[in-house]
Amino acid sequence: MNAVEARGLSKRFGPKLALKDVSFDVRKGEIMGLLGPNGAGKTTTVRILTGILRPDSGSATVMGHDVLEEPLEIRRCIGYLPETPCLYERLTVEENLAFYGRLYDVPEEELRRRIRDLLALVGLKDRAGEKVGALSKGLKQRVAIVRALVHDPPVLILDQPTSDLDPASAKDIRGLIKELNRSGKTVLICTHNLTEAEELCDRIAIINEGCVLAVGKPGELVKDLEGSHHSFEISSFGSISKYLKVIEGLGGVLEVKQVGEDRAVVVLEDRKAISAVVRELILKGCDVLEVRMLRPGLEEVYMRLVRGP
Amino acid sequence: MRLDKALLIAKKDWKDAFSSKAMLASLVLSFALTVAVSVLLTAALALGPDPGRYMTEEELTALRAVLPEASGMTVRQLSAYMVGVIIMPFLFMTMSLAATSILTADSFAGERERKTIEPLLAAPISDSELFLGKVLASFLPTLTSMYVSFGLTCLLINMLTVGLFGCLWFPPLKTVLMVCVLTPAYAFLGMCIVVLGSARASTVKDASNYAAILFFPLLAVFMGQVFGSLVVRTAHLLLAAIVLVALDFLFVRLARHAFSREALIVAR
Ligand SMILES: Nc1ncnc2c1ncn2[C@@H]1O[C@H](COP(=O)(O)OP(=O)(O)OP(=O)(O)O)[C@@H](O)[C@H]1O
Ligand SMILES: [Mg+2]
Numbered sequence: 001m002n003a004v005e006a007r008g009l010s011k012r013f014g015p016k017l018a019l020k021d022v023s024f025d026v027r028k029g030e031i032m033g034l035l036g037p038n039g040a041g042k043t044t045t046v047r048i049l050t051g052i053l054r055p056d057s058g059s060a061t062v063m064g065h066d067v068l069e070e071p072l073e074i075r076r077c078i079g080y081l082p083e084t085p086c087l088y089e090r091l092t093v094e095e096n097l098a099f100y101g102r103l104y105d106v107p108e109e110e111l112r113r114r115i116r117d118l119l120a121l122v123g124l125k126d127r128a129g130e131k132v133g134a135l136s137k138g139l140k141q142r143v144a145i146v147r148a149l150v151h152d153p154p155v156l157i158l159d160q161p162t163s164d165l166d167p168a169s170a171k172d173i174r175g176l177i178k179e180l181n182r183s184g185k186t187v188l189i190c191t192h193n194l195t196e197a198e199e200l201c202d203r204i205a206i207i208n209e210g211c212v213l214a215v216g217k218p219g220e221l222v223k224d225l226e227g228s229h230h231s232f233e234i235s236s237f238g239s240i241s242k243y244l245k246v247i248e249g250l251g252g253v254l255e256v257k258q259v260g261e262d263r264a265v266v267v268l269e270d271r272k273a274i275s276a277v278v279r280e281l282i283l284k285g286c287d288v289l290e291v292r293m294l295r296p297g298l299e300e301v302y303m304r305l306v307r308g309p
Numbered sequence: 310m311r312l313d314k315a316l317l318i319a320k321k322d323w324k325d326a327f328s329s330k331a332m333l334a335s336l337v338l339s340f341a342l343t344v345a346v347s348v349l350l351t352a353a354l355a356l357g358p359d360p361g362r363y364m365t366e367e368e369l370t371a372l373r374a375v376l377p378e379a380s381g382m383t384v385r386q387l388s389a390y391m392v393g394v395i396i397m398p399f400l401f402m403t404m405s406l407a408a409t410s411i412l413t414a415d416s417f418a419g420e421r422e423r424k425t426i427e428p429l430l431a432a433p434i435s436d437s438e439l440f441l442g443k444v445l446a447s448f449l450p451t452l453t454s455m456y457v458s459f460g461l462t463c464l465l466i467n468m469l470t471v472g473l474f475g476c477l478w479f480p481p482l483k484t485v486l487m488v489c490v491l492t493p494a495y496a497f498l499g500m501c502i503v504v505l506g507s508a509r510a511s512t513v514k515d516a517s518n519y520a521a522i523l524f525f526p527l528l529a530v531f532m533g534q535v536f537g538s539l540v541v542r543t544a545h546l547l548l549a550a551i552v553l554v555a556l557d558f559l560f561v562r563l564a565r566h567a568f569s570r571e572a573l574i575v576a577r
Contacts, residue, residue, distance in 0.1 A: 013575065050431040052570055075433040082427040088321070089423065090328040099321045103314065103432045147428060 001064055003028045003155050003186040004049060008058035011044050011210075018044045019210040021058070026155075031177070031187040033201035035194070037306055041210040042190035043083060046157050049188075050080050062155060076104065079148035079185075081158040085140040089133035093124065093143050096132055097150055104151035111150070118146040122176065138169040145176065156180065159190045174200055198298045206305050213305040221301045229254065230271040231294040234278070235263040237287040246284050247277055265294065310441065314434050318442025322416045323450065332415070336450060339404045340458040347397040348465045354388040355470045361385075371537030378481075389470055393479055397462065398487035399531045403524060405455050405496040410520035413447035413500045417507035418516035421573065430570045440568050444561075447500050452493055459488050486546040494553035499523050501560035508567040 004026035011019040019041045026032040034042045047053040049060055051071040059066065065073040087096050094115060101111040119125055122142040132140060141161070148156060161177065162170035177200060181187050191197055197204050198218050205215045214221055234240070240262050247256045247266055252273035257265045266277060274291065281288055327333045354360045361369070361384040372391060373380060379390050420426040429439065459480075466479045480488070499520035506519030533539030 047574065052427065052430045052574055054571060072433045072435070075431055078431065080428060080431040082431075084424050084427075086425045086427050088325050088425055090325050091321075095321075095324065099317070100428065100432065102317050103429075103434060105433075144428075 001028070002026060004032075004060070004062050004188060006045065006049070006058070006060045009045065009048055009055045009060060010057045011041075011048065011053065012056055017210060019048075019055070022207070022210065022212050023058075024205045024212055024215055026186060026188050027203075028186055029181075029184065030202040031181050031189060031200050033197040033204035034188065034190045034207055035192065035197045035201075035204045035302065036190075036207035037192055039209075040192075040207045042207060043159055044210075045207070046080070046159055046188065046190060049074075049157060050078055051075055076151070077153055077155050079151070079153035079156045081144055081148045081156070081161055083159045083163075085137075085144035087132045087140055087143060087147070090131065092129050092131055093119070093135070094128040096143065097147055100147050101150045106151055114150055114152070115146070118149055122146055123172075138165050141165060141169075141173065145173070149180070154184075154186060156185050156187045157189075158187065160192075161189065162191075162193065162196060170196075194298050194302055204298075206302060208306045214301070218298050222296055222298060224301075230268045230274075231296075232266050232268065232271075232274050232277075233259070233263060233290075233292045233294055234266060234281070235260075235289045236281075237289055238262060240264050240286070243281055243284060243286045246280060246286075250277055250280060253277065262289075310435070310437050312441075314438045315441035315445060318429075318434075318439060319445035319449065322443065322446035326412060326415050326419075326446075332411070335411070336408050336454060339408055340454045343397075343400045343404045344458045344462050344465070346400060347392065347462050348469070350396065351389050351392045351466050352469050354392060355385060355473045359385065360388040375534050375537050375540050377540065377542075378483075386473060389466075389473065390481075393466065394481060394483045394487075395531065395534050398484055398492070399527060401455060401459065401488050402492050402495055402527050405451050405492050406499045406520060406523055406527070408451045408454065409447060409496040409500045410503045410517045412450060413443075413503040413520075414507060414513045414517035416443050416446045417504050417568075418510055418513045421507070422512050426573055430574060436568065436570060437565070440565055443504075443568075444500065447503075448497060451496055455492060455496075456489075483541070483543055483546060486543065486550065490550050491546065491553060494550060494557055495523065495527075497557045498553060498560055501557070501564040504564040505560070505567050508572055 002025040006025070007023050009019050009022040010017070022041065022045055034045060036042050044053065048055050049062060049067060051067050051074055054068065059068065061067065062074040063077040065077065067074055091099070097115045098111060101115065106114065115128065119128055122145060124139065124142055127135070127139070132143060135143065141164070145161065148158070158177070162173050165173065174196065177187060177189070189200065201218065203215065203217050204221070206213045206221070216224070236243070241258060244256050244258060244264060247253060247264070250273070252269045253266060254269055255267040259265050268274060271293070278288060278291055364372070364384070369384065372387060376387070376391065376394065379387050382390060420429070463479055467477045470479070471477060502523065503516055503520050507516040510516040510519070530539065530541070534541060
C-alpha cells in the first residue's frame, strides 16, 4: 500500500480548471516533491488530500483511507503545513500547539511532553510562553511545523515549507524534514524551488497548469532528457569561429552554437560522435583546450516540461 | 457530534478574542452601561423630583394608553414602570445584538481575515462540530453577560423602588419575556445573519455590519411605544417569541449550510 494515492483528480474553480486528471503515488517512507510554477495546482492538490476541498472527479487515499469516505481518518493521518503559518497571533506558542494537540485527541501528559520535545527540536525551547505575533516569520514557520507534528502523524504534507525564509533558515528546515523522514515519516512537499526538490526528494512529480507532466527520481528525469540529446562544450586556444563550419559538416551533429570567442557548444545525436568531432578539429589545426560534457540538471528538465523545448 | 471538540474551539476563540483588551472592555462596558442607565433612570424618576412636573396631561394620558396594565399606578410609579418595560428591554436588546454580532464576526470572518482557518479545516473534526464551536464562541459570552447584568439590574431596581411600590415588583412579566426570551432569540438571529454575511465579507468589519439591519425593527417598536401609538401586550410578546424562535431555526439552518469547508477556503 502506498501512503498516498491520487487517481485522476480534477477540480474546477468557476471557469478555471485548476486540476486536470492528476494522478501520482507517494510511497511509504519516501520524500515526494510536487514541483511546479505558481498556479500549477500544488496547493489545490494537497487541499484535496487533506479533505479541505472536494475533487470534482477522481479519488484519493491516504494510508488506505478514502478522502471522500473517511475524511476524519485521513485528517488524523496527516500533519499539514499550509502555505502560510496560520497561527493565532494573539495566543502564545504553547496555546496554539495545545489547542491543536487537543483537537487531535493527544492525551494531556503526552501533549505537554511532545510540545516540549518538538519545540526543542526546532530550537524554540524557551519561547513556549511568547505570543506568536511577536515571533519572526522564520520562527512562526517552525511553530507551524511543530503544529503539524504534534499528533505524531505518519504522513506530512508540507506546502512550500521554505518559501519566505532566509537561506540559512531554509537550510535548517530542510535538515529537519530529512531528519523527520529518517525517523519514519512519509513526506509530500510542494515547492517551486529546484535545488530544494533535488536535495530533498526521493521522487518528484512535475506539475504545470493542473497536469502532472512527469514523475520519477530526479536523476531518472534528467537521464530521460539526456537520452534525446547530448551537449558538449569545446574550448580552444584562440578563436573557434573559423572551425564551426567544419563541425557542422560532420555526421551525427545536430547543432553548433558559438558561446564565446574561444568556445562552442555542440549537440550530438550520439555521444560517441564527440571523438570524431575532436579528431577532425585537431586535423584542421584547432588547438583544443578542453572538451566538457554538459549534463542537463533538473532545471533543464523542469524548464523543458514547463516551458516547452 | 462531540460537544467537547466544539467547546475546545469555543474556548480557543474566547482566549483569542478576549486577549484583545478592547474586545473584553467593550463587552463589559456595554452591559455595565445598560445596567447603569436603567438603574440611574429609575432612581431619578422614583426618588428624584416629581416626574409629573415634566409631563403634560396629554403626555400622561398617552403613556397610560400604551401601558394599560399600569392603570392604577401613580405618576411616579408609572414613570419607573415605563423605564422597566420600554427603555430597559430596548437597551438590553440593542446591546446584546451589538455584542453578539461583533463576537460572531470576529469568530467567523476573523479566522478568514487573519488567515488561520486552513489547519483547522484539516483537523479531524466534522463541519457540525466546527460550526457549533463557533456558535458557542459567539453566543455564550453575550448570553452570560446579559443574564448577569439583568440579574444585577433587577436587584438594584427593587432595592431602590421597594418603598415606592410597597413590594418587590421588578421584573414584570413583559420585561421577563423581552429580556430573557426575546433578547436571546433576537441576538441569535443576529448571529446567524452575521455568519451568512461572513461567508461573503472578507473582513470582520464588513461582516459585523450585516446585523445592523436588525436594529431598525427594534427602534421602530421603541419609538412606537414612546410616541404613544403602539401598545405592546403580553400576547404580542408571546407571538413574537414564537416567530423569532422559528426564524432562528430557519436561519441557523441557512447559516450551517453556508458554512462548508470549501466555502470557507475558496476566495470570492
Ligand atoms: N479558491 C480559488 N478560487 C479560484 N481559483 C483558484 C482558487 N484556488 C486556486 N485557484 C486557481 O487554481 C489554480 C491552481 O492554484 P494553486 O493555488 O493550486 O496553485 P499552486 O501550484 O499552489 O501555486 P503557488 O505556487 O503560487 O502556490 C490557479 O490558477 C489558481 O488561480
Ligand atoms: Mg500554492
